[in-house]
Amino acid sequence: MAMILNDDQVMLRDSARDFMTSEAPVSHMRKYRDMGCKDGFAHGLWKQFAEMGFTGILIPEADGGMGMGHVEAGIVLEEIGRNLTPSPFLTTAVAAVEALKAADKAMRDRWYPGILAGDAVISVAIDEAAKHRPEKINARAERSGNGFKISGAKQFVVQGASADMIIVAARTAGAAGETDGLTLFAVDKDSAGLSMDSARLVDSSMAAQVKLDGVEVTADAVIGDVDGGWSVLTRLLDAGRVGAAAEMVGVGSGAMDMTFGYLKQRKQFDRLIGEFQALQHRAAHLYGEMEAARSITLKAQNMLDEGHKHAEQYVAAAKAKAGLACNLAVREGVQMHGGMGMTDEYDIGLYMKRDRSLNEFFGDAWYHADRVAQMNGY
Amino acid sequence: MSDLETFRAEARAWLEENCPAEMRTPARSDDDVCWGGRNFVFQSEAQKQWMDRCAAKGYTVPDWPKAYGGAGLSAAETKVLRQEMARLGCRSPLNSFGIWMLGPALLKFGTEEQKVHYLNQIARGEIRWCQGYSEPGSGSDLVSMQTFGEDKGDHWVVNGQKIWTSYADKADWIFCLVRTDKTNKYQGISFLLFDMTTPGVTTKPILLISGSSPFCETFFDNVVVPKDQIVGELNRGWDVAKYLLGHEREMISGMGGDGGTSAIGGAFKEMLGEEPVLRAQMALFDVDNLAFRAHGERFMDEWKTGKAHPAYSNLMKYAGTELNKRRHELVMALGGSEALEWDSERTRGGAKPRAWLRTKANSIEGGTSEVMLNVVAKRILEMPGA
């Protein structure tokens, strides 16, 4: 597959770019932050996403969606990143949709229409500790009657309190550390025994700590196979990871462009600060890192779309590289803005905060570099 | 079957038929690299056969037009041919500065006569070229170069000195920057070609830290160069020189993506359990290496479709060479004290430390990393200032 966007993809990018910059630029994010919005995003905007067709990008055509791939989802995510647009796109339209592809028709019919309409929000509950370690999942689902009883604690459930349904990864067999024996469940927000503690994160997005205290679900709530949830979870996670990488390419690019603009406008010592070679070299190096991140992300998206056997390694490398490059972009961004970079009024700091959350979401750069090493046999 | 798949099948069959078994084993050292030229000593009959057969088929320069010794392949076909060669493990039939550097410049700036003459010689591996750019006082600031060609009607008389001229002592001809107008810095340089056996040309090898002497000081003492041996217009050699540098940087950047840690060899894997910090460095290197390879792929796709920024090869050169230096630092760290041996049999004459030291030149030759960053900042990022 070519490493350049085709005409349709360029059109999608242009319309996503126009949409985000006019409907949900950084000022939109700031507004919702300042009013202390309990969702951390605007439901009205989620509806607009649906009208633009964005929410159905990954939903198969047979299910009423656009049937497009990770390259297309990534195009939208990059614009989301560039504008710091708060939305449930990554969790709902990317990670959850990808998992639901493994669900039976009844469940797909239950959730896809709401996603396509921009009504439904779905969260994913994977992590159980401060760091992302999906293989260590310890939440238990025990057979009970014709269904299951789930108990455990989850955290970093992004937009959990706003979700209509939460995809919960729990253990139906085996012990923490094993990839066999996991099962994914669709858990309704109103389920008895489900409780949540929501917190605002550094980037002003919302995430919940979720307690499952004997939550009863029927057998219909299982997504994929009982005990065979690892493959569905991998699919969900890879979609989420390459999606987060794409969003970070957007966040990093936004921060970088803003910084380069500042270098061409701010004067000190009677010169534009962009004339200083010390800053030029760092700028050029940063540009190279961001370009490499963009490239590996596109490569990983292509490979996922092709079902390539090494896709997982490239996704891990993309999440790691995009994380490192985006992090460099926001750090250089704040530094090169001087005192201005430390002010809340100026946007660069918002990019730094968003980067921190995205880097942590679905595993940080160190975790994924470690996975790359393992997949290379060391 | 698509045309491309038909071509793949044909290319594969041709390679299987024509590539000698010995040429399908990895090169063991620099000696296994075929450079061609009048004085080249072939390592084996197979090495010569392989070069000659490829030359006859146009496969030493597959994407050049047939009239100039190529096979006239499209970019897509060339890529397929390279994939098939890699699949069979074929060595490169012929390496040369003629192919990588002078060729592209001649294709763009040469006269029809020059193209037919010089390009065919390059394609057949008959003439080996060297590059006379740098001078003792002019490295990064190349345009300040002083080697002077005095106009004598139907020829120039060239006097001056070049330095760091790779393989000058082995090359047959030189493409050389010569000042033909002392009053104009940028538009006072001409791009001349001449035979290294011309009276007045002498070379003196320089020993490198890697222990080899691949490059020389090159002296010109009243060297006569006929007027038809100029590429491009008089005093406009800087345009040719810069265009050629673009290709050179692209070529050097390609070395960065040779392979990840898996290409370093498998033996180290067991020991890494005891070396968590080194293992982490390897993992981050692998991430960067995968990213660099994807970056190179994307760059080529954008280049072919005219979407790449004209100065982009400077960025690739910077990224690729810095990555390659990192790779060899890791090779040395993994090798530990065994990688220190300089000439023992079991280390194939200190292959690791010599290769490691050689890579330090990657970010100097063809323009330093600092100069690459200058160019990226100014031309791509459009940073202000002189």
Ligand SMILES: Cc1cc2nc3c(=O)[nH]c(=O)nc-3n(C[C@H](O)[C@H](O)[C@H](O)COP(=O)(O)OP(=O)(O)OC[C@H]3O[C@@H](n4cnc5c(N)ncnc54)[C@H](O)[C@@H]3O)c2cc1C
């Ligand atoms: C292995 C090898 C092979 C070579 N082969 C050839 C060849 O075949 N033909 C040929 O003509 N030349 C060749 N060269 C020469 C090469 O092109 C020069 O070495 C290179 O351009 C740097 O010039 P210099 O050595 O004079 O270093 P200098 O220009 O003196 O640089 C010294 C240091 O100063 C830095 N510097 C210089 N200017 C700036 C600036 N504006 N901003 C920031 N930093 C700066 C450099 O980056 C470097 O770190 C070769 C070099 C090597 C190492």
